[in-house]
Amino acid sequence: MITIEHLTKTFGAKKAIDDVSFTAADGKVTGFLGPNGAGKSTTMRAALGLIRAESGQALIDGHPFTSLRSPMAEVGSVLNPRSAHKNRSARSHLEALAYSNGIPKSRVDEVMAIAGISAVGKKKAGSFSLGMSQRLSIAAALLGDPQNLVFDEPVNGLDPEGVMWVRQLCRYYASQGRCVLLSSHLMSEVAQTADDLVIIGQGRVLEHTSVADFLSEHSSHTIRIATPQASLLQQALQGGPEVSVELLPPSAGDPAGAQVLRVGGMELAQVAQIAADKQIVIYEFREEKASLEEAYMALTHGKEEYKTANVPVPGLVSAQGTSQEPIQAPMQASMPMQSQMPMQQTPGQAQGQGATQPAVPGQFAQPVQPTQPVQPVVPMQPNQQGYGQPAPQQQTVQPQQFQQPVQPVQTEPVQPVQPEPMQPVQPVQPVQLIQPEQPVQTQQPIQQQPVHPVQSQQHYVQPADNQQPSSAPANPESNQASSTNEEGGAQ
């Protein structure tokens, strides 16, 4: 368990984190989300004793990192993928860490196999790509088979197979009752992996919730209906106070002769039944859901440390297609939409504590996929109790677990340009900048990847089960402490 209590850290005049408190629980993956410069790395580095906070404390299983007797068995961290000495081979980097932490050399082979870098163990770390460096960094974090993982954006630079692997690794560790703190910029990434969410902006915690609660709070939905009898349907749908009906401006994608209504506060089946009872012709029904990413962006809007400038691209309209308003900036995409939403709040839309912006129902038709069921991948060699840990459950890596079907990235339908007679054409943002999508996962068998230096999933298959447990003497060095400066940021 990682406990962050009222941590505050200032660099010069800059308050990087301000009274940050949360707990990353055992048995869970806690997603730590925030825009660039929000304070994620600072919090994690403070938790690992790499910087000293002015106030507050960070505890690993109840103890400050600096007092841990066997740090690599207590916490494995990935902070800086380029932390290995450039002129050292991957293997010698790992062996040095293992040696200095009383971890048997045989464990080096295991973690290299787990991370898929066995074939490049002799290559110098300095020649590694970012993705390979990330794998090496993760291998180092796993050396002590730790009880806690602190991963700062571990998927940066990884290929799709690597991204999937990190997800499964995190889920596996959580399933073992261990604690995983995982930072990311992307809600869509975290939503697929995490149980809990801590969202931070400008150094302050904006929300601490579960992914499930965040989903239910923010994934409100509306129903879009195209009908040639809009006013009749509008009348028929006027019901309870929770029901809202909005006539949308026409769009090029609408069926000919139809008007489009957006209905909130009702289920699709209810609307369909009313339309059928009144014998109203319907050309199209569509459920629309606000995406999780959109809700996250609304929550962190205005809390960005670094704001982007407009990138005008003539000829594109917003994904929603119903509004002719130009989108002002990628990070602001949700905001003007909210002001266009006259719908009343439905019961499912109650805002959680700390949520500063409502969800944007109906603006984005595709929801982010909730946490995927994850196969219990077990990359560890059985019985690592020699590192001072309880013996992890003995399992075998199943190659097919790396081939499980992957949800394709949901793309939002882009409506063709709808000429607006009374308004000049406005430059708008490219739709693809609104939501950074995660890389599309393919279902290709890993062994079919042609030239990647990481070998296929046979690298994940554990070697013979003949490892001796080690006894790790107390060692104050950690894998990251040896490669990171105090106060100086990542190297």
Ligand SMILES: Nc1ncnc2c1ncn2[C@@H]1O[C@H](COP(=O)(O)OP(=O)(O)OP(=O)(O)O)[C@@H](O)[C@H]1O
């Ligand atoms: N060593 C340092 N010296 C000066 N300022 C720093 C240092 N480390 C962090 N900061 C500042 O503290 C703030 C928080 O930075 P931090 O790296 O924790 O953010 P982050 O959420 O991890 O960002 P990113 O997602 O871009 O990695 C930023 O304004 C950053 O510039």
